[in-house]
Amino acid sequence: xxxxxxxxxxxxxxxxxxxxxxxxxxxxxxxxxxxxxxxxxxxxxxxxxxxxxxxxxxxxxxxxxxxxxxxxxxxxxxxxxxxxxxxxxxxxxxxxxxxxxxxxxxxxxxxxxxxxxxxxxxxxxxxxxxxxxxxxxxxxxxxxxxxxxxxxxxxxxxxxxxxxxxxxxxxxxxxxxxxxxxxxxxxxxxxxxxxx
Numbered sequence: 358x359x360x361x362x363x364x365x366x367x368x369x370x371x372x373x374x375x376x377x378x379x380x381x382x383x384x385x386x387x388x389x390x391x392x393x394x395x396x397x398x399x400x401x402x403x404x405x406x407x408x409x410x411x412x413x414x415x416x417x418x419x420x421x422x423x424x425x426x427x428x429x430x431x432x433x434x435x436x437x438x439x440x441x442x443x444x445x446x447x448x449x450x451x452x453x454x455x456x457x458x459x460x461x462x463x464x465x466x467x468x469x470x471x472x473x474x475x476x477x478x479x480x481x482x483x484x485x486x487x488x489x490x491x492x493x494x495x496x497x498x499x500x501x502x503x504x505x506x507x508x509x510x511x512x513x514x515x516x517x518x519x520x521x522x523x524x525x526x527x528x529x530x531x532x533x534x535x536x537x538x539x540x541x542x543x544x545x546x547x548x549x550x551x552x553x
Contacts, residue, residue, distance in 0.1 A: 393431035439465035461491035
């Protein structure tokens with residue numbers, strides 16, 4: 358009996374680690390306006406079109422602001438400082454939570470880049486990529502793409518075509534709590550068995 362309880366306890370401790378290995382949620386957004394200057398980039402007015410398995414025309418909003426440009430500029434591309442803000446807010450439709458889903462900042466754990474890509478047809482695409490983190494350590498990677506600059510260059514603002522953010526899900530904390538409860542229950546059962 359004790360071996361079964363011990364096996365259950367080991368399984369309970371391993372479960373959170375297994376869940377953490379591949380728990381993530383993908384968030385898509387579109388629309389809104391990216392503005393930029395030497396002090397950084399910001400996005401307003403962008404709506405969520407996908408949160409995990411949920412999809413729709415308007416599931417909430419995504420806004421961000423970055424730190425200032427460290428190299429380059431908004432027109433030619435460059436790297437940005439960590440900081441700013443990154444907020445994903447759901448509106449409670451299609452199973453998406455109502456309220457803030459993620460609130461964090463850009464982190465310098467990975468480069469934050471604003472890249473200019475010249476397409477074969479002569480149009481220009483700008484890609485913002487980098488990592489974000491919240492106060493409790495939940496991390497994510499974001500790629501925001503704007504393609505509405507045509508054959509010109511970014512001139513201070515542009516419409517966002519699409520964005521994609523991948524967030525780690527903070528599920529291991531809940532599973533750890535469950536595992537701890539199972540270990541406690543196993544201890545109580547063991548104690549009752551040893552007293553009888």
